[in-house]
Amino acid sequence: xxxxxxxxxEEARAELEQVxxxxxxxxxxxxxxxxLWERGETLARLCERHLAGARERVETVLxxxxxxxxxxx
Numbered sequence: 001x002x003x004x005x006x007x008x009x010e011e012a013r014a015e016l017e018q019v020x021x022x023x024x025x026x027x028x029x030x031x032x033x034x035x036l037w038e039r040g041e042t043l044a045r046l047c048e049r050h051l052a053g054a055r056e057r058v059e060t061v062l063x064x065x066x067x068x069x070x071x072x073x
Contacts, residue, residue: 006046007046008050009047009050009051009054012043012046012047012050013043013047015039015043016040016043016044016047019036019039019040019043020040022036023036023037023040
């Protein structure tokens with residue numbers, strides 16, 4: 001999956017919720033459980049990357065706003 005093919009945060013989070021729900025419901029084979037677990041790990045890392053990127057953007061904007069309002073005079 002390339003970066004442009006990756007789901008957005010909301011889509012990844014929704015799929016992660018589905019994965020967790022299926023794992024919690026039980027009744028899956030070991031192989032299916034492992035595959036879902038791996039998919040969940042991938043989705044969790046993707047969500048973390050999205051959140052880190054958003055955090056960085058917010059910090060940049062706040063930094064620029066603070067820098068523009070300084071009164072050194």
